[in-house]
Structures are given as C-alpha cells and as structure tokens.
Amino acid sequence: MKNEKLIELVGVTKSFGTEQVLKNLDLYILDNEFITLLGPSGCGKTTTLRIIGGFVTPDTGKLIFDGKDITNLPPNKRQLNTVFQKYALFPHMNVFDNIAFGLRIKNTPESEIKKSVGEMLSMVGLSGYENRSVVSLSGGQQQRIAIARALVNKPRVLLLDEPLGALDFKMRQDMQYELKNIHKQAGITFIYVTHDQEEALTLSDTIAVMNQGIIQQIGTPEDIYNEPKNAFVADFIGDSNIIDGIMVKDCLVNIFGVNFPCVDTGFGNDKPVDVVIRPEDVILTSPEKSDMKGTVTSLIFKGVHYEMEVMARGYEWLVHSTKMEPVGSEVGIYVEPENIQIMHKPRSEDEEAASVDE
Amino acid sequence: MLTNKKSLWLSGPYLVWIAGFIILPLLTIFYYAFTNLQGGFTFENIVGAVTDTANIKAFGLTLLLAAAATLIALILAYPLAICLAKLGLKKQKVFIFLFILPMWMNFMLQMVAINVILEDNGIINYLLSALGFEKIHIANTFGAILIGMVYDYFPFMLLPIYNTVSRIDGDLINASKDLGAGAIRTFFKITFPLSFPGVISGITMVFVPAISDFAIAEMLGGGKIMLVGNIVEMSFTKGHYYQGSGLALILMAFVVISSLVSGGDAEAEGGAILP
Numbered sequence A: 001m002k003n004e005k006l007i008e009l010v011g012v013t014k015s016f017g018t019e020q021v022l023k024n025l026d027l028y029i030l031d032n033e034f035i036t037l038l039g040p041s042g043c044g045k046t047t048t049l050r051i052i053g054g055f056v057t058p059d060t061g062k063l064i065f066d067g068k069d070i071t072n073l074p075p076n077k078r079q080l081n082t083v084f085q086k087y088a089l090f091p092h093m094n095v096f097d098n099i100a101f102g103l104r105i106k107n108t109p110e111s112e113i114k115k116s117v118g119e120m121l122s123m124v125g126l127s128g129y130e131n132r133s134v135v136s137l138s139g140g141q142q143q144r145i146a147i148a149r150a151l152v153n154k155p156r157v158l159l160l161d162e163p164l165g166a167l168d169f170k171m172r173q174d175m176q177y178e179l180k181n182i183h184k185q186a187g188i189t190f191i192y193v194t195h196d197q198e199e200a201l202t203l204s205d206t207i208a209v210m211n212q213g214i215i216q217q218i219g220t221p222e223d224i225y226n227e228p229k230n231a232f233v234a235d236f237i238g239d240s241n242i243i244d245g246i247m248v249k250d251c252l253v254n255i256f257g258v259n260f261p262c263v264d265t266g267f268g269n270d271k272p273v274d275v276v277i278r279p280e281d282v283i284l285t286s287p288e289k290s291d292m293k294g295t296v297t298s299l300i301f302k303g304v305h306y307e308m309e310v311m312a313r314g315y316e317w318l319v320h321s322t323k324m325e326p327v328g329s330e331v332g333i334y335v336e337p338e339n340i341q342i343m344h345k346p347r348s349e350d351e352e353a354a355s356v357d358e
Numbered sequence B: 001m002l003t004n005k006k007s008l009w010l011s012g013p014y015l016v017w018i019a020g021f022i023i024l025p026l027l028t029i030f031y032y033a034f035t036n037l038q039g040g041f042t043f044e045n046i047v048g049a050v051t052d053t054a055n056i057k058a059f060g061l062t063l064l065l066a067a068a069a070t071l072i073a074l075i076l077a078y079p080l081a082i083c084l085a086k087l088g089l090k091k092q093k094v095f096i097f098l099f100i101l102p103m104w105m106n107f108m109l110q111m112v113a114i115n116v117i118l119e120d121n122g123i124i125n126y127l128l129s130a131l132g133f134e135k136i137h138i139a140n141t142f143g144a145i146l147i148g149m150v151y152d153y154f155p156f157m158l159l160p161i162y163n164t165v166s167r168i169d170g171d172l173i174n175a176s177k178d179l180g181a182g183a184i185r186t187f188f189k190i191t192f193p194l195s196f197p198g199v200i201s202g203i204t205m206v207f208v209p210a211i212s213d214f215a216i217a218e219m220l221g222g223g224k225i226m227l228v229g230n231i232v233e234m235s236f237t238k239g240h241y242y243q244g245s246g247l248a249l250i251l252m253a254f255v256v257i258s259s260l261v262s263g264g265d266a267e268a269e270g271g272a273i274l275p
C-alpha cells in the first residue's frame, strides 16, 4: 500500500426520489489499498461503488481519480473494473469470450488475448474451462470468472460488490484467502463491499463503516474493532456490551453504581456516556473480588471459547472466556482499564446512526 | 395420481375438440387434395397448385408481402421495444397497453378505418392537398395491404421483443460498459444477441399469419390483388374443393416450414401477450 491518494470522493450526495441515500460523503482511497465499505443492507454501499464505477452520477460532489475530476466520465473511459453483485457474466458467451470481452474491445491481437485469458484462468484455478458455457458453472466458479474478466484488463482499481454473498460458508472462506492472494499478486487497489463484518476484518487494510449514507468510522481493522468511535460501530463490529454509564471524572466511569477505572479523559465530570466492553474483555472472578456481582444465566460452548451471560445489577453481560462457569454460579466482573471504551451519547435518535465524534 | 380412466374423462372434452375441429378438417383437406372429380387418387391438385401461373404469381406476391410486412414491423417495433424497456415500470405498462389496444378492436372496423384514411378522397389525401402536395393513389393497392398488415400484426412483433429486452439484466449492460464498450458496441454485442429470441418469435408471429392471410387483402386490396389465401378462399366459395385443398395444403407446408425454421422459441416469447 503506497501512501498516495488514488481516488477521492468529495462531498458526494445522492438521492433516489425523496430518499437521501448518501449524505455528503467524503472518502479517500490509497493506491494499492484493500478498502472495504462495511455496513448493513441499504446503507448505500452499492450506490457508493456505482458512483466510483460510473453507473450512478452523484447529485452533488466530485469524484477525483489520480488527481483528475472524473465525476462525469462514462464508465467505459474509467481505468477500473467491477465484479458485480450477481457476477453479470454474459450468458450468450462461453468462459473464454467472457474473459476476452474487454481485450477485444481494445482490439488486442487474438494471439495475445489467448495468452492473457489462459493466464487469468490459471490464476483463478479454472484452466481448461475456456469452452464451458458460463450458465453451467457453479456460483463459486462464476465468481472467479467474473474476477478474471475484470482483472485481465489490468485495471488500476477493482470494485467488488459482495462478491462472496452467494457462496456457502466453506466456499466463502476459501475465496477470502484467494482474494487476498489475488490482491497481493495483482498489486492494485481493491474496493470491496460487504455487510459481513468478519469478512471485512479478515480481508481489509482499511475499513469504512457506513450507516444510513454516512461513514461512521474509517480505520484499520484493529482500530475499528478495538476503538469503535460510537455505539453503532461497536455494535456492528462483533458482539459488544454497550452499557449506559456515567463518567465520574477523567479515568473513572460509574457503571450501575460501581466505579471502574478506565483510560479515557476529557468527557467532563458526571456526564452520561456509552460504555463499550467486548465480551472477551470481561473477566469473571470470584464474587468477593468485585463489587459487580452477578449470576451466570446461560452457557454455550462455541468451539474456541465459552459464551456466557451474566446477570449483574440489572444488565445481562455477554462474556467470552476459555474458562467456563456453570449456570447459577455467583461471579464477580472485572475489566482491565484499557479494555473499557467510553463514547459520547448520541444527542438524539436521529444521531444514533449519524453522529461521528467531534 | 389420476387413474387412466379419470384422466381420459378429464381430457375428454379436449379430445373431442381436437378430433372435431382439427383432425377432421385436416383429413378432409388431405382427402380432397389427393382426390379427382371421379373419386380416384391423384397428384393433379397439388401439381396444379404449384404450376398454374396465376398461383405462382400469387405465391410470389404473398411471400413478398409477408416478408415486407414482417421487415417493416420489425424495423418499427425494435427501437420502440428498446425505448419502452428503458421507461419506468408504470409508464411501460401504460404504453404497452396503448400499443396493444387496437388488437381488441373489431377487425372489420380497423380495416374500414384504414380505408377511410387511405382512400383517394381520404384523410391522407385531404392533408396532402391541404398542404399543396399532389394526391397519391394508395387505396386498393399492394401498399394498402402492406399498411394494413403492418398495422394489424404490429403488436405481435412488439410484445415478444419487448418481453426479451425488458428482461435483460441492467448489470449486463453495465458490465459491458465497465469493460470498455461504448453504447454502440454494447448494443451489438450484448443487447441485440440477448434480444434475438424475441426477434425470432416476433418474425414468426407476423410472417406466419401474413402468408396465410386473405381477409386483409380482401378488405384493403379491393378484390384486385390475389394472394394465395384469396385464391384458396375463392376456390372454396366457387365449389372447387379439390384444387382449393391442393393449394391450401401447399400453403400449410409454407406455414409449417416457417414455424419450424424459427424453432420452439416463438411460443415461449410470444406466450405473454399482456405485459
């Protein structure tokens, strides 16, 4: 990943009818970056991708590519290629002709096309499939043909819209590794859209979490996971305990009457805040060691860890731990200060999704 | 599961229908086509049908007219279908309804109306002379029949093409542009090939009824232009059942052949007459 901005969206808005789908979106994408737009269905991910691809024109705002304004450039003139949500392979052409499509448009000599298509097919593990009809292929195979059809044109940017959405669990995992490899091999920028937070965490250099047409937070997977900026991000990225708390003073938060030392400052004194604690950061102790005492109400074995729910002071705490406590046992709750995330409360309902910290 | 007996009962009415209104008339035609006046077997009616100069001329004219009507309908319907498919869903329904509305109007009325428009003292000539142009003579000509056919069969061309075009996934068009193709190349490489089944059924659904037509020719040709259908009709009304059947059989062969050439697509795409 180079530290140069390749694509920039500046103040982009888009409405369909009366529904404002993108609200003043600012986003830059670095050269060679694997960036993921992550958010719930309907939050505007596809629309953002289509604006970059040129299939949707923004109402206001600009799209800068490599320093040039390409807001009004038609898609066929842009140096990027797309893997569409349902692949959009041409059903009347075989695998070879699908992949060769872009090269033929550029009048590449047929011998060269043959070579390039062969290379692409071997890269996606489908050598020998040249003459197959695309409709006879499985979802995973179609998906790989779609990637090959895009990459054969050596684009500077590949846009992928939920490319693994139609695949079963095992296939998704295999393809995630494959995509990561392809990204490394091709050495180009990937802009990836998904609503699957695990997929985003696994694949991306950078994640932009979106909700209701607004980017909530942008950062590395570690940043997003460990330091969510607001309750929406915390809730969307993995399971979380999101608790009403009161910031007593710097580095001390009161949760349901119990004071917990933390590391956050600058929230003022006696201010209501959202407290986010990841379930794996909740440590169960013997009851006498903590003022936050509770009872285990459920226990599920999840493979690598146990998932428990602990009822303490009227709140059901979600706990992940490799040590199990049987249902009904009395426990104390402890959290390391640096594992407590303090966040401003949104000022209104509307802001629940919209607010980005100031 | 239905027992054989029960299913026979259920399909009974259809079997009677098929036997009475399809098989029996066909057999009758076959019988007359291969029988001479004395009641003996003969090929004369068939040979006569294709060697008589009046008949050959009629066949030529019929094929020419049907082909011309099909081509004109295609040229008019194709761009229209593409435009319709680009409209919003609600507008599409309204426009499709408007375009198939004439189909539900009485056939005779349609023909009379076309005549009123085309007559020597009709609307077209009125407009032409009002604008200072010379009048044209088009009523009761080949041209009038052609116009009538195009008008009458137009929905059968439009609907199958519209059905296929409107079902093309928009992302296929996007993908083509994404891969560098402009609007024209996208049309020839994606839209047109994918609309082809609709074009084939449209052609079949216009060409086949056009070659067996006699009513439009009679109504708009003023009885002066004889298509094969008109000769067949005349033979029967004059009591020449044997020659008429021979000719009808040849015509039927043409119909069957042109349906087969277009394959089975015709029914699939033409099936949905309403949007």
Ligand SMILES: Nc1ncnc2c1ncn2[C@@H]1O[C@H](COP(=O)(O)OP(=O)(O)O)[C@@H](O)[C@H]1O
Pocket (backbone or CB within 6 Å): A016, A017, A021, A039, A040, A041, A042, A043, A044, A045, A046, A047, A048
């Ligand atoms: N072409 C369109 N016409 C009307 N509404 C649209 C169109 N495209 C998207 N939308 C609406 O915009 C919102 C965001 O859509 P989209 O960008 O596809 O979301 P996502 O990909 O995040 O699920 C949705 O409410 C969707 O219904």
Ligand SMILES: [Mg+2]
Pocket (backbone or CB within 6 Å): A045, A046
């Ligand atoms: Mg989407």
